[in-house]
Structure formats: structure tokens, C-alpha cells
Amino acid sequence: MRYSREIEVDSGVDATFAYLSDFANAAEWDPGIVEARRLTPAPTAVGSRFEVIALFRGRRQRFEYVVTDFEDSQRICLRGEGGKAVSDDVISVAASGHRTRVAYEADLRLKGVYRVAEPFLGSMFERMGDAALDGLVARLSRASG
Amino acid sequence: MTAPSGSVVGLPTGAEMRLTGEGATAVVCVNGGQSGEVEGTWSASLEWLVRRLAPRFQQLVFAEVRYRVKSWRRLEACVEDARAAVTSVGAERALLLGFSMGGAVAISAADEPSVERVLGLAPWIPDRLSLEPLRGKRFDVLHGSFDRWLPGIPGVSPVSSRRGFERALAVGAAGHYQLIPGALHGIALRAHRGRPVPLPRAAAWERRVAAQLAEL
Numbered sequence: 001m002r003y004s005r006e007i008e009v010d011s012g013v014d015a016t017f018a019y020l021s022d023f024a025n026a027a028e029w030d031p032g033i034v035e036a037r038r039l040t041p042a043p044t045a046v047g048s049r050f051e052v053i054a055l056f057r058g059r060r061q062r063f064e065y066v067v068t069d070f071e072d073s074q075r076i077c078l079r080g081e082g083g084k085a086v087s088d089d090v091i092s093v094a095a096s097g098h099r100t101r102v103a104y105e106a107d108l109r110l111k112g113v114y115r116v117a118e119p120f121l122g123s124m125f126e127r128m129g130d131a132a133l134d135g136l137v138a139r140l141s142r143a144s145g
Numbered sequence: 146m147t148a149p150s151g152s153v154v155g156l157p158t159g160a161e162m163r164l165t166g167e168g169a170t171a172v173v174c175v176n177g178g179q180s181g182e183v184e185g186t187w188s189a190s191l192e193w194l195v196r197r198l199a200p201r202f203q204q205l206v207f208a209e210v211r212y213r214v215k216s217w218r219r220l221e222a223c224v225e226d227a228r229a230a231v232t233s234v235g236a237e238r239a240l241l242l243g244f245s246m247g248g249a250v251a252i253s254a255a256d257e258p259s260v261e262r263v264l265g266l267a268p269w270i271p272d273r274l275s276l277e278p279l280r281g282k283r284f285d286v287l288h289g290s291f292d293r294w295l296p297g298i299p300g301v302s303p304v305s306s307r308r309g310f311e312r313a314l315a316v317g318a319a320g321h322y323q324l325i326p327g328a329l330h331g332i333a334l335r336a337h338r339g340r341p342v343p344l345p346r347a348a349a350w351e352r353r354v355a356a357q358l359a360e361l
Contacts, residue, residue, distance in 0.1 A: 027155075027157065028157055031156065031157050031229045031232040031233045032232065032233060034154040034155060034156075034233060035154070035155075054235065055154070055164070055233055055234055055235040056235045057167050057171075057206055057234075057235055057236050057237075058164050058166060058167040058168065058171060058206025058207075058208065058234050058235065058236060059164075059167040059206075060152070060154075120237065121237070123237075123258075124235070124236075124237050124259065127232070127258055127259065128232060131232040135157055
């Protein structure tokens with residue numbers, strides 16, 4: 001299941017990237033994530049790890065995210081692995097006039113027997129992606145305002 | 146990583162959500178409120194219903210919302226809390242169950258795409274509230290016939306919820322309005338920080354809510 005969307009926020013490129021690349025902040029902007037914390041010390045670099053708890057049908061699912069690629073103030077790639085699913089996320093930021101454009105791509109694959117549920121979950125995945133990026137716009141607009 | 150039933154999670158808005166059970170369909174429960182801007186609490190009426198119904202409906206996940214502030218002066222914030230709960234619970238489909246002021250909150254959040262139905266328990270539906278979010282959705286109301294029967298006791302009159310229900314039908318919602326004979330405003334009360342204690346006719350509320358959940 002792929003999700004891709006671009007948004008613009010009012011905060012600057014460096015501040016936006018610094019906020020996003022600390023994936024422990026995800027619980028603040030992504031309503032699909034109920035807890036997130038660093039497993040390795042700051043600053044974020046290739047190999048940094050984060051623990052993320054999301055709910056699936058009301059049940060807590062633990063994901064461990066690892067930073068697989070990192071270009072400061074430009075792009076961060078993460079792979080999140082959970083018991084039932086694997087997610088590859090790419091977040092890119094770039095200046096857009098006085099604002100910052102954020103491109104978010106996610107590819108979520110269910111594991112094993114859960115794969116049969118993918119066709120039913122596609123629209124939910126899309127909605128959760130939209131809610132997350134709406135949350136990010138709200139969060140970063142508030143932070144810079 | 147499985148949390149026990151009744152686990153509490155934080156929502157990005159700052160509100161909290163208590164989860165019981167698991168399933169592809171969620172029953173998101175939103176509480177009433179008051180004029181004063183006080184901190185949110187868990188609803189005794191909703192908690193009592195969830196405790197009774199969750200064991201019978203094991204294919205459903207129940208999510209009770211504790212608002213940041215439970216006040217109709219902060220209705221928009223309560224609606225944000227409800228929307229966050231609907232998204233966070235991670236269910237494909239949802240029914241919003243709103244008690245009293247929670248009726249207005251549930252109606253306002255009903256345009257979330259996963260919400261298929263709204264069930265109002267003695268719902269507060271002010272005449273100025275937009276019912277557009279209910280367009281094309283299922284909307285049912287249960288109301289105690291003795292709600293607001295005695296002057297001075299807070300509640301919502303069945304006459305006003307009936308008026309709101311008729312407005313909802315006019316914007317394209319479909320459903321039923323049922324009076325519960327002899328029932329008051331509320332299903333249970335909390336006895337000094339303890340477990341909810343059922344009010345008269347609580348079993349009648351439970352039967353009618355169960356009949357709605359059986360349709361999910």
C-alpha cells in the first residue's frame with residue numbers, strides 16, 4: 001500500500017527537517033501514532049532507531065524504525081518493522097519561496113497471513129496518511145506562529 | 146505487544162482514549178459536558194455501558210474519549226478530540242456514540258470518512274448546530290422520557306432532541322428516534338470516584354444500545 005503527498009508549511013527548511021527527523025515527535029503530529037521515543041541518542045543519523053506504537057483495530061502494534069538514509073536538511077529514509085507489517089518512509093524537504101515543501105512517501109506491506117487484508121485496508125491507510133500530514137501542517141504552523 | 150483491555154492512550158490533541166477490545170469496527174464514545182470549562186472526565190454512563198456490552202460484542206473495539214475540557218463553550222476542541230480518536234483507533238468503520246453534549250460532538254465529527262453511524266443518547270442538538278456531517282449517514286436517537294421532567298435538574302429535553310432528529314432527516318440522514326419510558330438523563334452515576342452505579346432504566350438503555358450494535 002503506497003501513500004504519497006506533498007504539503008507546505010510555514011516553518012523554515014532547517015527547522016522543519018530537524019523536527020521531522022526526530023521521529024519521536026511523530027506522536028505529536030500523527031494521530032495514528034500513540035507513542036514514539038528514541039532508542040538511540042540524538043542527533044539523528046543513519047542507524048538511529050525509534051520505537052513507535054500505533055493502533056491497529058484498537059490494539060497496540062510496536063514498530064521499530066531505523067534511519068536507512070540521511071541527508072541533512074534534505075531527506076530522511078526510515079524503515080519501520082512491526083510484527084504484522086513493514087513500512088518504508090521517505091521524507092524530503094525543500095524551500096518553496098518563504099515556506100517549506102514537505103514530500104512524504106510511505107510504502108506499507110503487511111506480513112504473512114495479514115497480506116490478504118491489504119485490499120480492505122487501503123482506504124484506511126490513505127485516510128491515516130492524510131490525517132498525519134494535516135496534523136503536521138497544523139503542528140508546524142502553530143510552532144512557527 | 147498487546148495492552149490489556151481498558152488501556153489508556155494519549156491523543157495528539159492532548160485528550161485521552163480508553164480502549165476495550167479489538168476489532169475492525171470501532172464504537173467511539175463521547176461524553177457530555179457543562180457550561181464551566183473544567184477538565185474532561187470519563188463518563189460514568191458510557192463506562193457502565195462499555196463494561197456491560199464489550200464482553201457481548203467481542204468483534205468491536207470500544208474507545209471512550211476523555212476530552213481536554215468538557216464544556217460546550219469549547220465544543221470545537223471536543224470535536225477535535227473526537228476526530229483524533231476516530232483516526233487513532235485504527236479501525237475501518239466506526240459508530241460514534243454520544244451522550245448529552247457528546248451528541249453534538251458526535252454529529253459534528255460524523256463527516257470523518259470511517260464514521261458510518263451516529264447514536265445519540267439523550268443528545269444535545271442545539272438549533273444552530275450544523276447537521277450537514279450527518280448527510281448520508283445513519284443517525285439514531287435514544288432519549289429518556291423523564292429527562293428534564295423535574296425543573297432545575299440538568300438534562301436535555303426529549304422535545305429538543307426530537308426537533309434535532311427531524312432536522313437530521315431533512316439533511317439526508319436515516320434512522321430512528323426512540324423514547325425510553327421512565328428513563329432520566331444519564332444511565333449511571335459515579336459513586337465517589339468508584340465504579341459507575343446504574344440509574345433506573347439502565348437495563349432498558351443497555352438493551353436498546355445493544356440492538357444498535359448488533360447491526361454493525
